[in-house]
Amino acid sequence: MRKISFIVFSIxxxxxxxxxxxxxxxxxxxxxxxxxxxxxxxxxxxIEAPNGLIYGITSAPGNSSGxxxxxxxxxxxxxxxxxxxxxxxxxxxIFNPDITWTWDKTRRKIIALDKSGTLKVYDKNxxxxxxxxxAGTRPYEPQGFQISxxxxxDTTGNLYTAGKDGIMFKFNPExxxxxxxxxxxxxxxxxxxxxxxxxxxxxxxxxIYLGTFDGYIASFxxxxxxxxxxxxxxxxxxxxxxxxxxxxxxxxxxxxxGLARWFIYDPLTKGFNLGGTLKKKENKLIYEPVNTMxxxxxxxxxxxxxxxxxxxxxxxxxxEK
Numbered sequence: 098m099r100k101i102s103f104i105v106f107s108i109x110x111x112x113x114x115x116x117x118x119x120x121x122x123x124x125x126x127x128x129x130x131x132x133x134x135x136x137x138x139x140x141x142x143x144i145e146a147p148n149g150l151i152y153g154i155t156s157a158p159g160n161s162s163g164x165x166x167x168x169x170x171x172x173x174x175x176x177x178x179x180x181x182x183x184x185x186x187x188x189x190x191i192f193n194p195d196i197t198w199t200w201d202k203t204r205r206k207i208i209a210l211d212k213s214g215t216l217k218v219y220d221k222n223x224x225x226x227x228x229x230x231x232a233g234t235r236p237y238e239p240q241g242f243q244i245s246x247x248x249x250x251d252t253t254g255n256l257y258t259a260g261k262d263g264i265m266f267k268f269n270p271e272x273x274x275x276x277x278x279x280x281x282x283x284x285x286x287x288x289x290x291x292x293x294x295x296x297x298x299x300x301x302x303x304x305i306y307l308g309t310f311d312g313y314i315a316s317f318x319x320x321x322x323x324x325x326x327x328x329x330x331x332x333x334x335x336x337x338x339x340x341x342x343x344x345x346x347x348x349x350x351x352x353x354x355g356l357a358r359w360f361i362y363d364p365l366t367k368g369f370n371l372g373g374t375l376k377k378k379e380n381k382l383i384y385e386p387v388n389t390m391x392x393x394x395x396x397x398x399x400x401x402x403x404x405x406x407x408x409x410x411x412x413x414x415x416x417e418k
Contacts, residue, residue, distance in 0.1 A: 126377055129409040131155070131174055133164055140401035140409060141194055143391045144184075144204075151391070151399060152180060153409070156194040163192035168399070172411060187219045197246050201270035202254040208270055214244045214260065218273060228268070229275050233261030235290045243290055249297035249305050251319040257305065263292025265317070265324070283313040283326035298339040298346060300364060306346050308336025314348070314362060314369075330360040330369045338390040340398055347398065349375070353386045 131138045133155065141163075142154040151168040166176050180186045184204045190196055191207070198209035207219040214232020217225035235241035245258045256268045263282030268275045284292035288311060296308040305317040307324075312334045314327045333351045340347050346362040361370040375383035383402065390400035398412040 126375060126383065127411040127413070128377055129168075129172060129174060129411060131166065131408060132176065135405045137164060138405075138407040139194065139403050140388055140407060142191065143389055143399060143401065144200075145391060145393050146181060149394065151393065152184075153401070154180075154191050155407075156192045162188070168409075174409070185219065185221075187222050187225075189222075190219060190225075197244060197248065197258075199248040199250070199256065201256070202250060206270050208248060208256055208268065210244055210258070212242070212244075214242045216266075216268065216275065218270065226273075228273060231258070231260030231264075231266050231275075233290055243293055245294035247294045247297045247308075249294075249299060249307070251299065251305065252303050255319065257297070257317070257319070259292065259294040259307075262289040263309070267319075278322055280317060280322055280324035282307065282309050282324075283315055284309070284311060295336040296339040296348070298341045300341045300346070301344070304364070306339055306341065306362070308339050308348060308350070310334060310336075312336055312350055314339075314346075316364075327362060327367075328369065330362070330371060331358055333358070337387040338400060340390045340392040342392040342398060343396070347390075347392075349387045349390070349400075351386070353403075357383060357386055 140153050141156045144152050153166050156163040209217050215230040216228040219225040233243040248256050248258045265278040265280040282292040291310050293310040298306050307315045313329050317324045331350045336350045338349050349357050349359050351357045356374045359372040385402035385404040388401045388403045
């Protein structure tokens with residue numbers, strides 16, 4: 098009886114997953130334009146506050162200046178002067194599009210990789226505390242440091258990213274302890290210097306999903322340190338963004354000078370569901386790459402396109418009543 102119940106439960110889970118995938122296949126993007134002039138619309142970070150509001154940060158190339166805005170509960174955008182008081186703001190970091198950075202779980206520290214791939218911690222405005230240089234270099238690229246574009250946080254607050262040859266590093270923002278792990282991002286032999294972390298997200302069970310520079314997707318168990326290569330969903334390089342959403346991993350990939358394409362990885366079936374190009378509701382193609390995405394507590398995905406006229410987009414998958 099117990100075995101039969103388990104089989105029935107598994108079938109129900111797979112059926113629900115299939116229904117969701119079928120629903121999201123038909124999604125369209127709602128575009129939310131920003132009230133900023135050209136070259137000041139490049140949204141590099143989105144965060145959801147406990148009050149349900151979404152805050153965003155834009156950056157301009159070549160300097161450490163940008164804008165901060167908030168998206169209210171009706172998805173209207175308003176410019177504000179600063180982030181909330183309980184969120185650390187270091188302008189030289191958050192407005193710099195060439196730096197990979199994130200907050201710790203308290204949002205009172207900023208952890209960053211500088212232009213040479215050195216891990217730094219900021220707990221106030223200033224130069225930051227250097228921890229360790231983790232990046233390698235890429236052959237034939239002058240100053241081509243192998244710098245990952247993403248951090249990911251596990252359920253206990255530890256941060257993970259990748260360094261030289263795709264080696265994973267674990268960092269505790271509270272103790273400042275950094276550990277070089279045995280796990281390495283997947284790469285074709287000889288392509289290890291390009292095995293950087295492009296994007297990452299965390300599943301409901303704590304599994305971390307990783308997207309690499311060469312377009313591979315991997316799962317990582319932070320408790321056991323086991324990393325599994327799940328495959329390469331797209332022919333193109335680059336994974337632009339990943340979010341865990343309603344039980345699946347929703348991703349967008351492709352090179353910055355080509356068309357972005359979306360895909361789904363389903364942890365239940367352990368397979369990919371391949372989508373196509375991104376389109377607006379008017380069936381017009383999206384040509385800009387995606388900077389960042391978050392899955393909100395309201396059950397929607399909010400993300401941003403980069404470029405001179407960058408904008409926000411919203412993906413809603415619930416059926417209209």
